[in-house]
Amino acid sequence: MITALLLIAAQASAAPVAPDPRIAARVDRVLRQTPVIDGHNDLAWEIRDTHxxxxxxxxxxADTRPLQTDIPRLRKGRVGAQFWSVWIPADTTGPRAVEMTLEQIDIVRRFVAANPAALEQATSAADIRRIERAGRDRVADRRRGRASDRRAPLRAAPISRARRRLHDADA
Known part of the structure; x- marks a missing residue:
């Protein structure tokens, strides 16, 4: 116990180490050549839940804290591509689960469409490379590898048709 307390006290009193500028320059160079691809982000759910x-x-x-993501923080973290999660609660099942998933996809498409100077949807590695050359952050769509129209936001009509089909099948 005393050893543990001494270790905690030693760590608490240690002065912060100044970053080595050579290491920072190397990290910056590596991230320019090989951007981070973030495999999970719940921003769509946060927008649904809190907004x-x-x-x-x-x-x-702009800074959207306490939300987990915004464009300035994506850029600061050198995120080169982002997989947006379309998470729904595990206890949501049946037609409601499909409906909520489609709504989450709609949220992602709408915030990408609302920020065309910074974000663009990518459905393939070639799209990621093309968008990277254009200087925008990538939004990867990993729904069963299906291609989708990157220019048009999802309209309400397809969601309504899917909803109707689900409810008809349930009846």
Whole structure:
């Protein structure tokens, strides 16, 4: 116990070490050549949960704390591509699960469409490379590898049709 307390006290009193500028320059060089690809981000759920799915109520070009993501932090972290999670609660099942998943996809598409100077949807590695050359952050779509129109935001009609089919099948 005394040893543990001494270790904690020693760590607490240690002065912070100044970053080595050579290491910082090397990290910067590596990240310029090989950007980070973040494999999971729950921003769509956070927008749904804390902003009622109203993408327009949020400016992703500014600091959005306490939300986990915004464009300045993606850039600061050198995130080169982002997989947006379309998470739903595990206890949501059946038609409601499909509906919520489609709504989450819609949220992602709407915030990408609202930030065309910074974000673009990618559905392939070639898209990621093309977008990288254009200087925008990538939004990867990993829903069964299906291609989708990167220019048009998801409209409400396809969601309504899917909803109708699900409810008809349930009846």
């Amino acid at each position: 009622g799915a109203k993408v327009e109520s949020l400016d992703l070009a």
